[in-house]
Amino acid sequence: MSESPQPVAKCEISLTVNGQVVTVCVHAMDRLLDVLRHELGLAGTKEGCGEGECGSCSVLMDGMLVNSCLIPALQASGTNIVTIEGLASDGRLRVLQQAFLECGGAQCGICTPGMILAAHHLLRKNPQPTVEEIREGLSGNLCRCTGYMQIFEAVAEAGRREATT
Amino acid sequence: MRAHPAEYELFAPGGLSAVLSLLAQAPGAWLPIAGGTDVMVQYSAGNLRARRLVSIWNLPELRRIEVLSDEMQIGAGCTYTDLREHGVVSREFALLSSAARWTGGIANQNRGTLGGNIVNASPAADSLPALLVYEAELLLVSVRGERRVPYRDFHVGYRRTQIAPDELIRTICLKRRFSEYYAQARKVGARNAQAIAKVSLAGLGRLADGVVEDIRLAMGSVAPVPLRLTETERIVKGRRVDPVLVQLARKTAAAEVRPIDDIRSTARYRAAVAGNLVAEFLENMSTNGSIT
Numbered sequence: 001m002s003e004s005p006q007p008v009a010k011c012e013i014s015l016t017v018n019g020q021v022v023t024v025c026v027h028a029m030d031r032l033l034d035v036l037r038h039e040l041g042l043a044g045t046k047e048g049c050g051e052g053e054c055g056s057c058s059v060l061m062d063g064m065l066v067n068s069c070l071i072p073a074l075q076a077s078g079t080n081i082v083t084i085e086g087l088a089s090d091g092r093l094r095v096l097q098q099a100f101l102e103c104g105g106a107q108c109g110i111c112t113p114g115m116i117l118a119a120h121h122l123l124r125k126n127p128q129p130t131v132e133e134i135r136e137g138l139s140g141n142l143c144r145c146t147g148y149m150q151i152f153e154a155v156a157e158a159g160r161r162e163a164t165t
Numbered sequence: 166m167r168a169h170p171a172e173y174e175l176f177a178p179g180g181l182s183a184v185l186s187l188l189a190q191a192p193g194a195w196l197p198i199a200g201g202t203d204v205m206v207q208y209s210a211g212n213l214r215a216r217r218l219v220s221i222w223n224l225p226e227l228r229r230i231e232v233l234s235d236e237m238q239i240g241a242g243c244t245y246t247d248l249r250e251h252g253v254v255s256r257e258f259a260l261l262s263s264a265a266r267w268t269g270g271i272a273n274q275n276r277g278t279l280g281g282n283i284v285n286a287s288p289a290a291d292s293l294p295a296l297l298v299y300e301a302e303l304l305l306v307s308v309r310g311e312r313r314v315p316y317r318d319f320h321v322g323y324r325r326t327q328i329a330p331d332e333l334i335r336t337i338c339l340k341r342r343f344s345e346y347y348a349q350a351r352k353v354g355a356r357n358a359q360a361i362a363k364v365s366l367a368g369l370g371r372l373a374d375g376v377v378e379d380i381r382l383a384m385g386s387v388a389p390v391p392l393r394l395t396e397t398e399r400i401v402k403g404r405r406v407d408p409v410l411v412q413l414a415r416k417t418a419a420a421e422v423r424p425i426d427d428i429r430s431t432a433r434y435r436a437a438v439a440g441n442l443v444a445e446f447l448e449n450m451s452t453n454g455s456i457t
Contacts, residue, residue, distance in 0.1 A: 007171040007172065008170075008171050008173060008174050010170070025171075027170035027171055027173070028169040028170075028173075028174070028175035028176075029168075029173040029174075029175050029208070030170045031166060031170075031205070031209070031217070050209050051200055051206045051209060051210070052205070052206060052269070052272070052273055053359055055272060057195075057268060058272055064246075064276075065271050065272045065275055066272050066275055066276055067272045067273065067276075069205070069209065070200075070201045070202055070205040070206070070273075071201060071205070071276075072198070072201060072205065072218075072220070072275065074175050074177055074265040075177065075201070075220055075221060075222050077177075113190075116272075118271065118272070121271065136266075136271075136358070138270075139270045139271070139357070139358030139359065140269060140270015140271055140272050140273060140358060140359055141270065142359075145347055
């Protein structure tokens with residue numbers, strides 16, 4: 001099991017990131033997080049704990065919320081990834097992003113991209129979540145600034161605004 | 166020290182038989198990786214001994230849930246989200262769906278698999294006490310064929326299991342005969358999401374005229390393996406639930422567990438909470454769980 005072979009060659013992996021098909025030359029065990037940040041220059045996805053505890057590297061993979069620090073690049077091959085950079089379009093923020101701004105849901109900003117992806121994932125499954133459901137939907141995302149209340153309010157507000165538009 | 170990706174191989178053969186052939190060619194050389202919620206953590210910390218990994222994520226053969234007339238057959242590659250969203254699991258195996266809801270957060274539930282939770286073999290794993298009380302059976306598969314083993318015998322010591330190096334868990338089989346039981350799951354920890362349990366309980370029981378007809382209790386984080394409380398069950402079965410029995414069950418459970426001191430809690434606290442959870446279970450069952 002501990003036998004150490006020659007350095008493993010890189011491989012070409014194609015995936016769709018924010019609607020664009022990209023091909024990168026990486027190691028199969030490179031983390032999706034590093035592929036996004038270093039190969040594709042998408043630095044909006046943050047690294048917090050690097051062990052799936054804090055949620056700051058959250059992205060959507062084929063519509064599912066995942067921690068990109070726990071995804072080997074090879075397992076992302078052929079998938080459809082959405083990062084924080086893929087949420088706003090034509091320079092216009094989404095309702096959810098606008099609600100984070102207005103409700104004070106972001107302070108230092110490290111958790112914010114992951115929070116927004118987790119909230120986006122929640123609202124797509126459940127457009128009008130209760131506070132309990134918001135707490136559960138974001139329970140894998142840690143914030144050390146806000147105390148969470150403004151974040152929960154932002155998500156609830158986004159749900160209300162989407163319902164009336 | 167952080168791992169260097171160039172030192173690790175990862176293959177994704179894409180089908181179960183190809184994975185099994187690879188495992189058989191060099192038993193023990195390849196580590197299966199599904200959703201990575203355990204393996205990638207060890208990898209990133211530089212603690213992964215295996216240098217060759219084979220991806221079993223999303224293999225169609227492992228991602229099915231089949232509902233037969235008398236049995237549920239859950240593919241080992243099903244995620245916690247798959248379990249949470251499955252109607253029959255929610256209705257008939259509430260302890261498993263509670264455990265799925267308490268494991269990690271949503272992102273980890275979308276990637277962590279039931280089979281992975283079993284082979285990772287942590288005594289603190291959220292779903293394992295539920296599998297013990299439902300008396301799950303595991304279908305293990307290799308190029309040599311399939312074998313069906315009772316889950317209760319699967320863990321043979323701290324993080325050691327019966328699985329052979331060329332085998333995978335293919336299916337977790339649950340008999341559909343518990344929907345009428347009173348069921349209660351409890352996780353005691355810093356918080357439910359993203360926290361490892363200090364003590365957890367999965368309990369199933371059935372009363373007839375106030376007498377305990379059947380009871381199954383299992384706990385996490387109180388022994389080197391997920392623990393079925395057979396002694397506590399023995400002294401409770403066939404008796405009427407009253408304050409004397411509750412006290413006796415509390416003491417028996419506290420003595421039956423074999424917890425340790427670690428970063429999350431102490432042996433003394435865990436034994437006391439183990440007794441309390443069993444007492445609470447019996448009290449709640451006698452209040453809510455009578456079947457007429």
